[in-house]
């Protein structure tokens with residue numbers, strides 16, 4: 001009998017103050033704005049159902065207004081609760097607590113997916129990309145942001161021997177536990193291996209330098225970054241990629257039919273405040289407007 005694959009390590013944001021400690025009033029207005037600009041360049045004009053993977057507190061969720069439904073997914077329940085507070089109980093938003101390595105959905109139920117500032121926490125790029133490809137219908141769009149090890153600052157630091165790891169090396173570098181930097185070509189090849197066709201890559205956040213941000217107006221930096229994004233010069237610390245899937249769309253399921261058991265892939269049935277797997281009997285809680293695929297209802301006390 002073959003042993004099940006060990007579960008990849010997860011960077012757990014449960015209970016973290018990511019919103020207040022990293023974003024709010026932390027001088028990252030520039031990064032936030034240039035990421036939104038890149039997203040708008042890559043998003044389709046409209047769509048039906050988008051999956052936002054590792055949505056955190058929903059910082060970017062309002063960029064997806066041209067989609068009829070947005071599934072806001074994160075491993076951390078507390079991040080989703082923040083997202084709910086900000087975005088509200090609008091029925092367009094479906095909040096799901098789940099592990100991206102085991103997405104709790106049937107194949108082909110989304111026509112778009114995004115994952116921004118998340119894959120740098122992923123120890124198994126291959127597993128997560130295979131999961132995302134599985135839940136996307138043919139002719140879908142996948143926007144992936146990844147940290148770029150071949151950025152100008154890293155290249156310079158390496159040349160000056162202030163950094164031990166080589167930014168030109170193909171393999172990802174784990175510079176802090178569960179924090180990876182990737183070679184753009186590595187990500188491109190992994191996307192292709194998972195069944196995506198890479199259509200466009202945009203370098204983002206060229207001016208992510210404290211001193212520069214303090215001395216030059218954010219508006220000017222944003223304008224310059226937006227211009228540099230057009231060059232396709234992959235030397236910025238962050239790269240946004242847009243990939244497609246081939247074929248024709250089959251995505252016409254209603255909400256109740258999109259979910260599948262994350263353990264066995266079986267069909268789920270709603271029973272009161274639970275989703276019950278018809279195949280292995282696992283029960284998953286739905287509470288306070290969040291579908292919780294982290295803890296089974298059986299184990300939850």
Ligand SMILES: C[S@@+](CC[C@H](N)C(=O)[O-])C[C@H]1O[C@@H](n2cnc3c(N)ncnc32)[C@H](O)[C@@H]1O
Nearest residue numbers: 013054055056059074075076099100116117118
């Ligand atoms: C740096 S935050 C980014 C949040 C958001 N995308 C943004 O740009 O503001 C990374 C998020 O990824 C989530 N995450 C990490 N590993 C995950 C996994 N295996 N499954 C689902 N979410 C995960 C974390 O809980 C966290 O909210």
